[in-house]
Amino acid sequence: MTTPLVAPFPDITGELGAIPGLRGRLEANAPMAPLSWFRTGGPAQVLFTPVDEDDLALFLANTPRELPLIVVGLGSNLLVRDGGVPGVVVRLGKGFGGITVELGHHVRAGAAAPDVKVARVAAEAGIDGLAFLRGIPGAIGGALRMNGGAYGGETADVLVSARALDRAGNRHELTAAAMGFTYRHCDAPEDFIFVEGLFSGRPGDPAEILARMNAITEARASSQPVNTRTGGSTFKNPPGAKAWELVDRAGGRGLRRGMAQVSEMHCNFLVNLGGATAADIEGLGEELRSRVRESAGIELEWEIRRIGLAA
Incomplete structure (x- = not known):
């Protein structure tokens, strides 16, 4: 029987670091919470930060195809589950x-x-x-x-x-x-x-153009929780409807689970009030999906990308 993979994960950076000519940084069991705007979640088994495109191409060409690999960016619409992310997380940095x-x-x-x-x-x-x-x-x-x-x-x-x-x-x-x-x-x-x-x-x-951009900045600040631990829009808008309105009608505004909350300002945003687990956040999102399904007969689709294992 295979033992389930859990964090902290086995360190495989030595094997990956042996790729001739590789210049990027490899980190074992690297914290992922600081890389997500939600500021929650478990570690990556390996976090690889390539120096540039050639470095990334070299890494990809020399790693086993069966090794799980996920790419992350600024982490603005990312939820990392509490059990961490097995395999390699590639984070594109300054070279990109x-x-x-x-x-x-x-x-x-x-x-x-x-x-x-x-x-x-x-x-x-x-x-x-x-x-x-x-x-x-x-x-x-x-x-x-x-x-x-x-x-x-x-x-x-x-x-x-x-x-x-x-x-x-x-x-x-x-x-x-x-x-x-x-x-x-x-x-x-x-x-x-x-x-x-x-x-x-x-x-x-x-x-x-800059004036229009400033207007967008002001509009976001007045209608969205922009200075909080959030992942941006939680759900995609269904055809002919707006996700926030469906959540609001289903009684979701301000709803909490643990230290996760549906934003009072914008119902399509989930917020980490401080100390929320990824399970709190994802569970709250699933509760909203259930409420909307029951009240409106509509299946909301996640827009936030969820990666990794449950705790």
Whole structure:
């Protein structure tokens, strides 16, 4: 009988660190709570921070395919379960955060570049069309993977192409059409790790674009719990409905489980009041799904990404 894998996990960093030429940092049983905006959850068996794209490709090409591997970004829509994450968690850092302005009102951004920073660089360069990124609390990699959007815009509207690495370290260039974007989803293979995106805008006045971005900032601050331990929007909006309204009608506003609470300000946000476990947060979300299912006959779908093992 196989013994279940639980944290603290067996240390396999020695084996992985033996890959010739590998430059990135490998950490065994690395805390994941500091990497999630919820600030909760167990450790990663291995946390790998590659130096750059070549380093990541080398790592992928030399690790067993059966070894579980998950990629995380800024952790804004991430819930790490209390039992930790077996296998490897790849966290893209500074080597994937570049942003450059190119001819034709194009902006090229690495997967680790914060959406808000990309929006600002575009605005200051007089490139309109990317201001909506100011309203997404994440990085470009996440926007590519889930067609991130806010305030009337989404990634599908502005993407020209994306570059990704597969599980074997091979590089792939995908056109916007090949991404197969739908609402909060793309059809790119699950094992693709996005490393860069090229976006297209249109000529605009920097002052006007920045003013719109400031309006987005003010709108978020007045309607969302932006300075709390939260994971952003918890559920996707069902067709023809708004998740927050369904939760509100089902009596979810302010509902608590342990130290997790449904935000009083915005019912589609779950908040860690301090000391909440991932089980508290996920359990509260499942209770909301059950209430909405019973009251409205609608199945809410999680937008927050949940990874790892239960305690």
